[in-house]
Amino acid sequence: MGRLLNRLRPSGLHWRLAGWFTLVAVACTAIVFVTVYRGTGTQLRHQIDGETTGEARELAHNLVLARARTPRRLAAAASRYINARPFSASSTLLFAVVPGVATSTNRPELFAPLSPDNGESPSEQRHEDRLSARLLGAPDGYSTVALPDVGDLRLLKRVVHVPGNMTVTIGVGEPLAAVTHAQDGVARAFILAALLALAGALCASYLLGTRLSRPLRRMAAVAARVDAGDLHPRIHHSSGEGAEVAVLADAFNHMLDRLTDAFAGQRAFVADASHELRTPLTVIRGQLEVLAAQSAPSAEEVRRVERLVQAEIARISRLVDDLLLLAKTEQTEFLRIEPIDLLPFVGELWDGVSLIASRRFELSALPAGTLRADPDRLAQALRNLIGNAIEHTAAERGLVRMRVQALAGRRVRFLVEDDGPGIPLDQRERIFHRFHRTDAARDRASGGTGLGLAIVRAIADAHGGSVAASAAPEGGARIELELPGFVASAASPPT
Numbered sequence: 001m002g003r004l005l006n007r008l009r010p011s012g013l014h015w016r017l018a019g020w021f022t023l024v025a026v027a028c029t030a031i032v033f034v035t036v037y038r039g040t041g042t043q044l045r046h047q048i049d050g051e052t053t054g055e056a057r058e059l060a061h062n063l064v065l066a067r068a069r070t071p072r073r074l075a076a077a078a079s080r081y082i083n084a085r086p087f088s089a090s091s092t093l094l095f096a097v098v099p100g101v102a103t104s105t106n107r108p109e110l111f112a113p114l115s116p117d118n119g120e121s122p123s124e125q126r127h128e129d130r131l132s133a134r135l136l137g138a139p140d141g142y143s144t145v146a147l148p149d150v151g152d153l154r155l156l157k158r159v160v161h162v163p164g165n166m167t168v169t170i171g172v173g174e175p176l177a178a179v180t181h182a183q184d185g186v187a188r189a190f191i192l193a194a195l196l197a198l199a200g201a202l203c204a205s206y207l208l209g210t211r212l213s214r215p216l217r218r219m220a221a222v223a224a225r226v227d228a229g230d231l232h233p234r235i236h237h238s239s240g241e242g243a244e245v246a247v248l249a250d251a252f253n254h255m256l257d258r259l260t261d262a263f264a265g266q267r268a269f270v271a272d273a274s275h276e277l278r279t280p281l282t283v284i285r286g287q288l289e290v291l292a293a294q295s296a297p298s299a300e301e302v303r304r305v306e307r308l309v310q311a312e313i314a315r316i317s318r319l320v321d322d323l324l325l326l327a328k329t330e331q332t333e334f335l336r337i338e339p340i341d342l343l344p345f346v347g348e349l350w351d352g353v354s355l356i357a358s359r360r361f362e363l364s365a366l367p368a369g370t371l372r373a374d375p376d377r378l379a380q381a382l383r384n385l386i387g388n389a390i391e392h393t394a395a396e397r398g399l400v401r402m403r404v405q406a407l408a409g410r411r412v413r414f415l416v417e418d419d420g421p422g423i424p425l426d427q428r429e430r431i432f433h434r435f436h437r438t439d440a441a442r443d444r445a446s447g448g449t450g451l452g453l454a455i456v457r458a459i460a461d462a463h464g465g466s467v468a469a470s471a472a473p474e475g476g477a478r479i480e481l482e483l484p485g486f487v488a489s490a491a492s493p494p495t
């Protein structure tokens with residue numbers, strides 16, 4: 001039992017369920033996270049692109065409307081527009097480059113002035129040169145430029161043609177910090193939600209797994225006890241455990257019931273067989289001891305003992321043969337089925353049995369036809385039935401009758417009847433059990449072992465037929481053996 005339960009532990013259902021649940025929860029959270037994270041970024045970038053486009057359009061429109069006649073005036077108009085929108089207020093970088101004149105911008109520290117500032121060191125100057133080169137050298141259209149302090153900047157650069165055959169390059173940049181910020185927020189929220197979901201999934205799946213595996217553990221415990229030889233425990237289940245568990249538990253309990261019956265039957269069979277074998281052996285030993293006790297037994301005494309011993313040995317042989325036959329009936333290749341012509345078959349059998357005893361033997365008219373059966377086994381079954389009828393009827397005047405009827409559905413019924421004491425109502429099923437004899441038969445010294453009808457039933461079952469006991473019209477016993485596989489000749493319709 002301990003071994004079985006231990007096997008459940010390391011890879012227990014609840015742990016495996018918890019593992020799978022967690023894995024699925026992680027995978028689902030990861031998919032949703034990637035989708036939301038990227039979606040947030042894309043949406044914000046679109047929004048920023050829309051804003052920069054609007055800003056650039058407005059600047060360009062303004063420069064066109066300024067109607068500047070010289071580049072210098074154009075640069076002044078650009079400066080006016082740009083200076084009205086300081087970077088610190090809108091966080092939108094604006095610049096306009098009128099070739100050969102000036103660069104107007106609301107973030108002057110990013111652009112190197114045409115003439116160096118007096119206060120700047122050469123390295124600061126070089127740094128500004130690099131930044132302005134990065135911004136001014138960006139391709140036309142949208143691009144992303146990384147700037148110190150500002151971070152990534154979404155930049156839209158356009159060349160605007162203004163009246164007077166002049167051109168001006170304008171640039172509008174929006175920092176992408178908002179996007180990163182929003183995405184960081186999404187990531188943080190997701191990590192928190194994922195951790196909570198994981199903890200929930202882990203607990204729920206562990207509890208669910210424990211609940212689901214509980215009946216299995218109980219079954220394992222019961223199986224372990226059965227394995228140890230105790231067939232009594234049964235699995236109890238409650239309605240809350242689901243229909244599947246109930247079906248499994250019922251099937252398991254049913255199997256245990258059958259096993260219990262089979263073991264009990266087996267034990268009784270072995271006990272009965274031993275008992276039946278011991279009786280003749282005791283008789284033989286007793287007779288031999290009687291003989292041995294005599295110093296000079298007479299020839300007649302020796303012959304008497306010899307006759308008795310021979311009879312007991314015959315009884316043992318018959319018993320062993322019957323036991324072997326019963327054991328064989330459980331094998332699939334027990335029968336050798338062939339077509340049997342019913343008229344000659346029953347006729348010959350009847351002639352044979354009516355020779356062994358003197359009774360009033362009656363055989364009614366037989367239906368002509370062919371029966372698919374094992375002739376040896378069928379003859380044996382009928383001989384057992386007729387033998388019983390002979391056994392239970394009075395010599396000479398006792399009636400032993402056999403009738404054969406063709407039935408609908410290709411079946412045939414053999415009825416063996418007698419006018420003996422009959423079989424009590426409560427014994428009519430039990431007489432087919434192995435070693436069962438009615439009390440009246442037990443008292444008689446007839447020598448029957450109680451296997452004859454068990455063999456008849458085994459033969460009937462093997463053929464797919466049936467056998468049952470009832471009462472004959474004369475008050476004696478009637479045994480009906482019904483078999484399938486009968487094809488009547490055209491002349492004899494079914495009764």
Ligand SMILES: Nc1ncnc2c1ncn2[C@@H]1O[C@H](COP(=O)(O)OP(=O)(O)OP(=O)(O)O)[C@@H](O)[C@H]1O
Nearest residue numbers: 388389392431437438441448449450451452453477
């Ligand atoms: N025709 C019958 N009339 C009355 N009782 C019968 C008849 N046939 C069977 N029985 C009862 O059924 C019991 C079982 O019969 P069965 O043929 O199995 O065993 P048996 O005749 O006692 O022994 P065996 O046939 O093994 O030599 C008999 O002991 C008897 O009590």
Ligand SMILES: [Mg+2]
Nearest residue numbers: 388448452453
């Ligand atoms: Mg018998």
